[in-house]
Amino acid sequence: MKKLHFLEVEGNTKGFYTFLGLFGLISLIGILSAYYMEHHGHWVTGMSNQVVWGTPHVFAIFLIVAASGALNVASISSVFAKTAYKPLARLSGMLAMALLAGGLVVLLLDLGRPDRLIVAMTKFNFTSIFTWNIILYSGFMGIVGIYLWTMMDRPYNSLTKKAGMVAFIWRLILTTGTGSIFGFLISREAYDSALLAPMFIIMSFSFGLAFFMLVLMGSFKYTQRELGDYTVNRLKNLLGVFVAAVLYFVVIYHLTNLYSADHRGISAFVLAGGGIYTFLFWVVQIVLGSLLPLFLLYGPTGKNRTMIGLASALIILGGLAQLYIIIVGGQAYPMQMFPGMEVSSSFYDGMVASYAPSLPEILLGLGGFGVTLLLVTMAVAALKFLPASLADAVADPHGK
Amino acid sequence: MTINFENKKQQNSEASVESSRRNFIVGSAAVAGIAIAPSVVLYQTAHADSLQNVSAKEGASSKVRWGMLVDTTKDVDWNKCVEACNKEQGLGNEEESRDDQRTQYIRVVDVKNKGTGYSMSLPVMCQHCEQPPCVDVCPTGASMKRPDGIVLVDRHRCIGCRYCMMACPYKARSFVHEVLHDQKEVTPRGKGCVESCNMCVGRIDKGQEPACVEASSGAIVFGDLNDPDSAISKLLKEHGGKQIRADLKLNPAIHYQGI
Structure with a gap:
């Protein structure tokens, strides 16, 4: 194995400014959309008193979940001592922070009163999972920051394993917290399940690694760095395992729901007869977001970089669909205030709530991706996050 | 010089x-x-x-627990309660919001048993739970319960995250979707905050009954659940009462007869 070198991306190039401008523009459009929604009030969105969390939450929670998953590559290197992942650890940590920042920006800007952020930072209610999440998210930033420091500052390299262990444990708790936002809600059938916390953890593995793959392959391609099959194949094989694991949890989630009569309704709704949610489940989440990527990763196209990139993009698309079904579908499905009875009212009791995302909501959500990628672009130019080369001769610990 | x-x-x-x-x-x-x-x-x-x-x-006392007993078997136009509530709290002044975005503190729910065909109507508002999930999940403590059991939103502390709306098993809360004008002094309402029935807390503090109770022609009895000699306690002791989703064990302060 040759010696590993890290190198900043050359900042003063046309290509760099193009990416900076593109991601900056997406971020700006997102922020302007948020301003539009805040200025007028949420009546300009598709959200209502029935579907109170809409598309911005889908994007925000996707990014937050992916953030903790993106850290996995670093964890495998530091905690599980797999040297093959060591060259990727810095990018992994930095991407995790950037994803979390992107997600939090969206979450914050969709609040009814984002100007009261200071209230959320100073008035805590410790029975609230949200309060715990505020602490978990802030802590994640600090811990991963220190972890990156120990990796990148030679005198502190000896502390990397310890910092990596703390970051790994913290990220598991963090995703448990994100999953528990829903898992602790007794009032709605879709959320009343302890399975949601572990399911969110495995979802984070899958979404985070898919995003990591795209950033890795994209950044190496556009900076003309060599990325060998050894690294890519390891990562894509791992990605396939994660996709299959998410599928397993989805099957178990619906099986347990179908088994108990009082939870049968929501799974029947998602699996059949739920309109857009059923379509998103079977077509986008299962076929496009899970089965097709598995085929692309493990089938005859498994060594084709374009196909691996496509599979990663599809996993992200499927993940967004999965969260849309959980978040929006779970609210659209009528709450069982009088179980077994037919219910109706002026407040839309007993009926499937209608929700169609408005353009500003989608643009704010995409703005979260923009912020993440903008931060990544600036970070790789400012500090040595990317290896100069990941050719097989460099990356393969058993290579010559 | x-x-x-x-x-x-x-x-x-x-x-x-x-x-x-x-x-x-x-x-x-x-x-x-x-x-x-x-x-x-x-x-x-x-x-x-x-x-x-x-x-x-002196403020609210934990010695009392305000509650209501709704007799759904009485032939009452529950919409009068809704109208009284809207008037008292200054609701219904949204100009831009869609129907599904408008605030409702109290609504009339029609319930029909699919098997037997029996149907009934009842007014549903914040149930002022003893163990309110909205208070548990609120990150800033804006959702709160007074010592006398009334569940309220502190409009100065609410950040508009809507987690309480996700958590409430009674869909009792609304989000203010637009800028509002001409608000009632007793109920300040602001864009971007969550709100719900406050049991007409201002009236209660002045020794009056909530507006919906007053408009119910005696079908809703209001009183102190902690006082065994109060009318509501006596009625509950004599005739019993049910809580909506009692299985969740939140112990709401709103009891019903005939459901």
């Missing part, structure tokens, strides 16, 4: 120093007065208030 002139100048300058010193002292006294006056007025007001309105000063 020159000396005299200089003396005069000196006198003048001393006079001006004296005058500016005097101005400074007067000015300082004025500033101090302006600064202190409101505090004095506030103190006097508070003091007078404490003498005149002892009960309001």
Whole structure:
């Protein structure tokens, strides 16, 4: 194995400014959309008193979940001592922070009163999972920051394993917290399940690694760095395992729901007869977001970089669909205030709530991706996050 | 002459120093007065208030637990309760919001048993749970329960995250989707905050009954659940009552007969 070198991306190039401008523009459009929604009030969105969390939450929670998953590559290197992942650890940590920042920006800007952020930072209610999440998210930033420091500052390299262990444990708790936002809600059938916390953890593995793959392959391609099959194949094989694991949890989630009569309704709704949610489940989440990527990763196209990139993009698309079904579908499905009875009212009791995302909501959500990628672009130019080369001769610990 | 002139100048300058010193002292006294006056007025007001309105000063007491008993078997137009609530709280003044975005503190729910065909209507509002999930999940403590059991939203602390709306098993809460004008003094409502039935807390503190109770022609009985001699406690003891989703064990303060 040759010696590993890290190198900043050359900042003063046309290509760099193009990416900076593109991601900056997406971020700006997102922020302007948020301003539009805040200025007028949420009546300009598709959200209502029935579907109170809409598309911005889908994007925000996707990014937050992916953030903790993106850290996995670093964890495998530091905690599980797999040297093959060591060259990727810095990018992994930095991407995790950037994803979390992107997600939090969206979450914050969709609040009814984002100007009261200071209230959320100073008035805590410790029975609230949200309060715990505020602490978990802030802590994640600090811990991963220190972890990156120990990796990148030679005198502190000896502390990397310890910092990596703390970051790994913290990220598991963090995703448990994100999953528990829903898992602790007794009032709605879709959320009343302890399975949601572990399911969110495995979802984070899958979404985070898919995003990591795209950033890795994209950044190496556009900076003309060599990325060998050894690294890519390891990562894509791992990605396939994660996709299959998410599928397993989805099957178990619906099986347990179908088994108990009082939870049968929501799974029947998602699996059949739920309109857009059923379509998103079977077509986008299962076929496009899970089965097709598995085929692309493990089938005859498994060594084709374009196909691996496509599979990663599809996993992200499927993940967004999965969260849309959980978040929006779970609210659209009528709450069982009088179980077994037919219910109706002026407040839309007993009926499937209608929700169609408005353009500003989608643009704010995409703005979260923009912020993440903008931060990544600036970070790789400012500090040595990317290896100069990941050719097989460099990356393969058993290579010559 | 020159000396005299200089003396005069000196006198003048001393006079001006004296005058500016005097101005400074007067000015300082004025500033101090302006600064202190409101505090004095506030103190006097508070003091007078404490003498005149002892009960309001004491605040809500945990010795009482306010509750309601709704008799759904009575032939009552529940929409009158909704109208009374809207009038009392100043609701229904949204101009831009869609129907599914408008605030409703209390609504009439029609329930039909698919098997037997039996149907009924009942008013549903915040159930003022003893173990309110909205209070548990609120990150800032804006959702709160008074010692007397009334569940409220502190509109100055609510950040509009809507987690309480996700958590409420009664869909009792609404989000203000637009800028509102002409609000009632008793119910300040703001864009971007969550709100719900506050049991007409202002009326209760003045010794009055909630507006919906008053409009219910006796079909809703309001009172102290902790007092065994109150009308509501006696009725509940004699005829019983049910809570919606009692299986969740949140122990709501709103009880129903005939459901």
